[in-house]
Amino acid sequence: MIRYDALDALPVRGALPGLHDALEGEGSVVLVAPPGTGKTTLVPLALAGLLDDGRPVRRVVVAEPRRIAARAAARRMAWLLGEKVGESVGYTVRGERVVGRHARVEVVTTGVLLQRLQRDQELAGVDVVVLDECHERHLDADTVAAFLLDVRAALRPELRLVAASATTDAEGWARLLGDAPVIEAQGVSHPVEVVWAPPVRPVRPPHGMRVDPALLTHVASLVRRALAEREGDVLCFLPGVGEIARVAGQLGDLGPVQVLQVHGRAPAAVQDAVLSPGTGRRVVLATAVAESSLTVPGVRVVVDSGLAREPRVDHARGLSALTTVRASQAAGRQRAGRAGREAPGAVYRCWTEAEDARLVRFPAPEIKVADLTAFALQAACWGDPDATGLALLDLPPGGAMAAARAVLSAIGAVDSAGRATERGVRMSRLGLHPRLARALLDATPAIGANRAAEVVALLSEEPPREYGDDLAAAWRTARRGGDAYATRWRTEARRLRTASAPTPTGQSHAQPPAQDRLPGEPSAEALGGDGLAAGDVAVTGAGEVGGAGTVGESRPARDGRPVGGAGTVGETPPARQGGPVGGAGPRVGGSAGAGDDQVVGLVAALAFPERVARAQGGSYLMVNGTRADVGDGSALRGAPWLAVAVADRPVGAGHARVRLGAVVDEDTARRASAPLHAEGDEVRWADGDVVARRVERLGAVELAVRPVKDGGSGLVRDALLDGLREDGLGLLRWSPDAEVLRRRLAFLHLHLGTPWPDVSDDALHARVDEWLEPELGRARRRADLARIDAGQALTRLLPWATGDATRLDELAPERIEVPSGSRIRIDYGDPGQPVLAVKLQEMFGLHESPAVAGVPVLVHLLSPAGRPAAVTADLASFWRDGYKAVRAELRGRYPKHPWPEDPATAEPTRHTNARLRR
Incomplete structure (x- = not known):
């Protein structure tokens, strides 16, 4: 009724x-x-x-x-x-x-x-x-x-x-x-009192999956305070399962108050208990699952940690994971509203009112921050590979879509035009991230459907931390376990085993009984994917996604005409050199007889071939170039090869940290990461010289190296150029005259511009073909660079074609003649203003400072001992105002040199008084 x-x-x-x-x-x-x-x-x-x-x-x-x-x-x-x-x-x-x-x-x-x-x-x-x-x-x-x-x-x-x-x-x-x-719709609004309750001492901001333990201690104390100050049940929001467990542990025994933990991994019985009225007071520790869709009866108080989990892609390290962020203002309002659904209530917020005004208004849309591989496969199966025709509130970032299409192409899910292949359609129907779907399909022939489904199920929902970081050990724990995770794992493994069974194209993998299906209802709906919130379940890779399309179906367009097909039957692109993920069809020794380590290693390597890692120097180097460490006491430590399924980056660490991985052998690593395999000569600049080697590698991991006598001339030349960039143009032979020429040219380029060349390091690197050939082409090693006369090479950049090169000595002379008749070298070290260092007596009678290319020279007037006595760019002003002080100071110290009262009319000389009298 x-x-x-x-x-x-x-x-x-x-x-x-x-x-x-x-x-x-x-x-x-x-x-x-x-x-x-x-x-x-x-x-x-x-x-x-x-x-x-x-x-x-x-x-x-x-x-x-x-x-x-x-x-x-x-x-x-x-x-x-x-x-x-x-x-x-x-x-x-x-x-x-x-x-x-x-x-x-x-x-x-x-x-x-x-x-x-x-x-x-x-x-x-x-x-x-x-x-x-x-x-x-x-x-x-x-x-x-x-x-x-x-x-x-x-x-x-x-x-x-x-x-x-x-x-x-x-x-x-x-x-x-x-x-x-x-x-x-207008709701019945019960007032909710806001209590601003930040920690007494500052706490470290969240980083990755890490939350400062001091904040969790503060949250636990706030829960106790709320129980003492308020009536009714307490709903406490925390970012994830781990934080819920830690706060529950700190709360300990609250006597008659029941503590419940609700999240996507919680058993159904616990979830039902949370959503039903309690017989006594309760504390409900929850992730974001309790923000909006669920009403928790009896709640009068909310304790909000102010944190949430969102997906992120670390492109620099090739890692996709959830990360802890400050919750948005919208999330804060939603959480606070839980306290006022049934009666007036209160919310205790672990931050200040001033901080609240600075929070973002809404959470970041997943399409802007998450791995888009699954989304790209959905769009391809829908017939819109670029997603340009889809009505979306936010467009997917171009870089993330390009990375996603590269993965899909390498695993055979899309063809060269981005259309879904038959294999891609089948992957999309498994209700898995495409990486895991690839692993399930390709591992099944090698190790059997049961074991492949079990390991993929283990990867589709990350095991609890108490299962450890060894995937094989976690598999054994799940097989014998009776906890909620093991129950969900067995259910998912059964689903995957059924879903991955080969079926004719377009038919379902499992049919519900006819009496349980509605008229016109498509088959196998229960086998679909299940989208999860960031705070619900941390899904390896990027989250669970369903979706598919019958091969050859057309996607409807907005004008009513079909656009594109969903894929071509039987079309699977070949593996590409350097592609992000590996090819199919590996075999594990003895297939059905393979041990746990071999089985989980194969599946993990097939799912994440770019995270296959080799032990190197105390850490592990993944084929994508990221370094990772395993924890102290881990069973993975010491293994020559690993397949890393889950990793994150600890605060302040330069390397990633392996949170879940499997031991693999080199043969499995080679097979799973086959498209990343390459072999050939590598010539590079290393340790200050050219190094030529023949290298076999999996991405960034070197498998075998042997020296070769000589690499190709083009490779050697590129290595030498790298050396000049890394160690500088000082590798060439710069004579004093060459240095002076470069400074003169820099001066002319600054003040006159074209056609005088830019001779900065960057400019010279960009024009290396014009001035360092053919010497560079003949060089084979660092010693050859040291024999190249840089000054002679620079003359090739002079503007010979316009005829201006002949004016070099006129516009920027090396030396100029001063009144005494001496030819003094100009210092062009500062291209803004050249310097002329000359003895004061040699400039007597000169009223205007000399200039080059129209730029006044800065004159350093020297004492008879060659020490600077004055600096001026205006000689007339110096003779009039500054000379008297210099004369008074130096005349007694150097009595043998002339110090006339009127230097403007005196005869210039480079000699002493005695020499002048002769």
Whole structure:
């Protein structure tokens, strides 16, 4: 029996008339409703016509970003109808399906819906799709929205779309949905008191997956404070599973207060307990899964650590992982709202009010920061390899898409034009990241379907830290374990074993019983991918993604015409030299008889061939050039070769850290990373000279090296140029005259410009062909460079063609004649103003300072001993104002030299008074 009292209490009910009108008119709408108003539960029931209000019967699909939210929403809606889950309301998540033949509302994860769209672009039998919590901007959700808009534009204009969220960019979503109307529901707002409670002492900011233990200690103390100061249950937000465990450990025994931990890895029983009213006070430690989609009854207090997890790609190290960031303002509002859903409450925030104003408004869209390999495969299977035709709020970064396409090409998922191959379509249907899909398909013939599925399942959801960093040991622990992770692992392994079984193109890998499928429903929906939030499960690689497309299907275009195919049957691109991932078809000795280390090593190496690593100098060098360390006491330490499945970079460390890896032998490394294999002569500048070697390598890892007598002339020349760049042009022979010539040319280039050449290091490197040939072409080693006369070579850059070269001595002479008749060298060391250092007596009678190329020379007037007595660029001014002081100081010290009272009219001389008298 329908619980009308509970339904009538939901504030979103007042927005239903406008919602119905918008869908009947424009066919799409943006619904903005605060938390707790019923947008996730009441709206789908109303749209499906299940409330006995005379509305037409429709089939509604609700897409949630997380599995836990999908299950909870379905159970809540079934409760409101007075039914069991699976009757009028069911749910489908990866590996689990509870949907009866008469169900009219189905709650799915966005990953499952993505798979379904790839199999059946028309979504036969579906009338309305609700995209819930669209503000979280998960990549699967953005992709689903783009695909649905394509379907509406070309195949099913009658398909209705609702974008629903508590806090979102309503205007942006409205534009994306074709200027759709925005319907806002007013919630029953209970006041929430904000308590600013930063740590007493500063804490280190988060870095990678690391959170300062001092902050976690502070969070635990705040939970105790909240229990003492407030009534009701306490909901505490933390970034990840590890932080939840540490805070739970610090809370210890709270007596009658029950401590629950809720996250994507939590057992279903724990999740159900959290979402049900408790019999006593509770403390719920949760990740972001409790931010929006879930209502935790009894909560009156929220303790917010202010941290969240988001995916990031470390391009410099070739690592994809989750990272800890400051939560956005929107997330803070969502979290605080949990305290006021049922009654007035309070939120304790672990930061200051001033800091709050500086937080970003919304979380970063995944499409901007995550690995896009899975997204690129989805787009290719949809028929839009570049994703340029997809309606997206944010465009994917070009560099990330190029990197993703390179991976897909190397594993045979797309052809040279970026179209999905038959192999790529099959990969996309496995509900795995393409790397893991490649490993599953290519390892199965070598080690068997069971073991391949088990190891890939182990990689698809990173094992708990207590399982250790040795993948083989973690596999054995999961096989004998009875914990929640082992249970999920066994379920996923069974799913993968079934999903990877060869089937005819276009058919499903598993068929639900006919009586459990709705009319017109595509098959194998329960085998779809399951998109996960950053705080839910850390997925190796970049997250789980479903999706596929029947080979040869066309993607609908916005003008109603088909665009492109999904791929050519049987077309698999060859492995490319230097590609990012390896080829297929490896064999492990004895295949079925291979040991655990061999099996997990093969699978990990196939999934992450660029992370195959060789021991070198106390650390491991991956083939992608990244160095990594293993922990003290690790079983991996000392192995000659590793396949690194999970790695991160600790704070202040120059190397990555292996968090999960497997021991492999060199043969497996070579096979898995075959496209990165290269062999040939390498000539380079090393240790101050040219080194010629024949090198066999896997990417950055050198397998074998032997010296060769001589490399090719072109390679030697390039190595010498590298040496000149690294060690400088001083490797050439610079005589004093050559140095002077270079300075003169630099002076002329600065003051006169063209045609006088730039002779800076960068400019000379850029024009090396013009001035160092043929000497450079004849050189073979450093000693040959030292014999090249740099001055003679520089003369090739003089402007001979214009005739200006003959004016070099006129414009920038080496020496100039002074009044005494001496020819004094000009110092062009400072090209801004040349210097003339001359004895004071030799300049008597000269009223104006000399100039070269129109630039006055800075005159250093020297004492008879050759020491500077005065510096001037204006001789007339010096004779008039400065000479008297110099004369008074030096006349007594050098009485044998002339010191006339009027130097402007005196005779210049380079001799003493005695010499003058003779």
